Amino acid sequence: MAIYGTALLALCLLIGSIVGRLLGMVVGIDANVGGVGIAMLVLISLCDRLHRSGRLKPPTAQGIVFWSLIYIPIVVAMAASQNVRAAITGGPVAILAGTSAVVVSFAMVPLFSRIGNHPSTEGPS
Amino acid sequence: MTEVMDAIAGELTKYSLITAFALIGITVWFSYAVSDRLTRGRVHGSAIAILIGLVLAYVGGYLTEGKNGIADVAIFSGIGLMGGAMFRDLAIVATAFGVRLEEFLKTGISGVVSLFAGVVLSFIVGGCVAYAFGYQDAVSMTTIGAGAATYIVGPVTGGAIGATGEVMAISIAAGLVKSILVMTMTPLIAPWIGLDNPRSALIFGGLMGTTSGVAAGLAATDPKLVPYGAMTATFYTGLGCLLGPSVIYMIMRAIV
Numbered sequence: 001m002a003i004y005g006t007a008l009l010a011l012c013l014l015i016g017s018i019v020g021r022l023l024g025m026v027v028g029i030d031a032n033v034g035g036v037g038i039a040m041l042v043l044i045s046l047c048d049r050l051h052r053s054g055r056l057k058p059p060t061a062q063g064i065v066f067w068s069l070i071y072i073p074i075v076v077a078m079a080a081s082q083n084v085r086a087a088i089t090g091g092p093v094a095i096l097a098g099t100s101a102v103v104v105s106f107a108m109v110p111l112f113s114r115i116g117n118h119p120s121t122e123g124p125s
Numbered sequence: 126m127t128e129v130m131d132a133i134a135g136e137l138t139k140y141s142l143i144t145a146f147a148l149i150g151i152t153v154w155f156s157y158a159v160s161d162r163l164t165r166g167r168v169h170g171s172a173i174a175i176l177i178g179l180v181l182a183y184v185g186g187y188l189t190e191g192k193n194g195i196a197d198v199a200i201f202s203g204i205g206l207m208g209g210a211m212f213r214d215l216a217i218v219a220t221a222f223g224v225r226l227e228e229f230l231k232t233g234i235s236g237v238v239s240l241f242a243g244v245v246l247s248f249i250v251g252g253c254v255a256y257a258f259g260y261q262d263a264v265s266m267t268t269i270g271a272g273a274a275t276y277i278v279g280p281v282t283g284g285a286i287g288a289t290g291e292v293m294a295i296s297i298a299a300g301l302v303k304s305i306l307v308m309t310m311t312p313l314i315a316p317w318i319g320l321d322n323p324r325s326a327l328i329f330g331g332l333m334g335t336t337s338g339v340a341a342g343l344a345a346t347d348p349k350l351v352p353y354g355a356m357t358a359t360f361y362t363g364l365g366c367l368l369g370p371s372v373i374y375m376i377m378r379a380i381v
Contacts, residue, residue, distance in 0.1 A: 077208030090298025098302025
């Protein structure tokens with residue numbers, strides 16, 4: 001049943017966010033440290049096991065797949081509920097600080113992609 | 126006539142999440158139609174949809190002077206729920222379904238390195254801009270630098286080290302500018318920075334850090350890259366909140 005998949009997904013997110021929160025408490029900050037990332041790892045390893053043992057039935061999978069398919073519309077709704085006015089009216093310091101951080105970070109992507117990248121796995125380019 | 130309008134608005138508000146599904150569905154459909162017909166698919170439909178979303182958010186903010194974009198208009202309040210952290214995080218986790226664990230672990234080290242580099246770089250860049258504009262004390266420079274990390278790291282750091290309200294507002298606005306730029310610019314910049322494989326997406330997420338920016342930017346570039354970028358980005362805010370008021374503030378104080 002589809003609800004099994006959705007419930008599995010929900011449990012992964014709950015486990016991840018609780019672990020992330022506790023991790024934050026351990027290091028002494030009032031924030032969630034990587035809860036969603038932890039939830040993703042839990043989902044991947046759980047689904048891998050269920051898949052191997054043949055217990056991940058197609059209807060169960062559909063209960064997860066639906067949410068990944070609805071991802072882009074959710075992101076559109078997220079964009080529509082951002083505080084865009086505050087960003088635009090934040091003044092030159094805010095605009096320049098935000099923009100510079102983006103430009104510098106974009107520029108670093110190709111640089112970091114090269115670090116630790118074994119040429120043998122890449123093949124000729 | 127106003128009675129009829131009120132009755133309609135009442136129903137739309139009562140079913141606000143359903144109204145959001147319908148409205149976002151129409152927006153996405155319209156965006157993909159524009160993408161096909163006007164740009165022949167060159168500009169991704171989701172990029173157009175996100176852009177429309179941001180414009181709606183500005184209109185909402187202009188009309189209501191609220192913080193939640195179009196969601197502050199009563200009949201569109203469901204958009205805030207649909208696009209809020211709860212559904213967003215559930216959907217991000219769902220995108221990891223079908224991803225192989227080895228692919229994450231293979232790029233583990235570069236992901237961690239990019240995370241630390243991304244947080245530190247944002248503080249440096251933001252701090253320099255703050256300095257150039259006359260905010261030359263360690264608290265203001267750290268807080269504005271934290272905002273250049275993400276709009277959550279900004280107020281968390283500023284609150285911890287006692288920044289003024291004005292600096293906090295700048296810090297949050299800097300984070301919002303970053304998030305919006307990442308949402309809109311990523312699909313345009315992607316070919317230039319080799320953002321077309323899981324490895325670079327993981328590094329991209331670590332360097333950018335803004336979960337909403339990365340989530341939307343990668344969706345508009347290639348939805349297959351979303352889980353990789355989102356994975357590292359979700360650790361960024363936590364790391365920033367951890368390093369900002371402690372190590373980075375101390376270093377900033379030592380320099381200034």
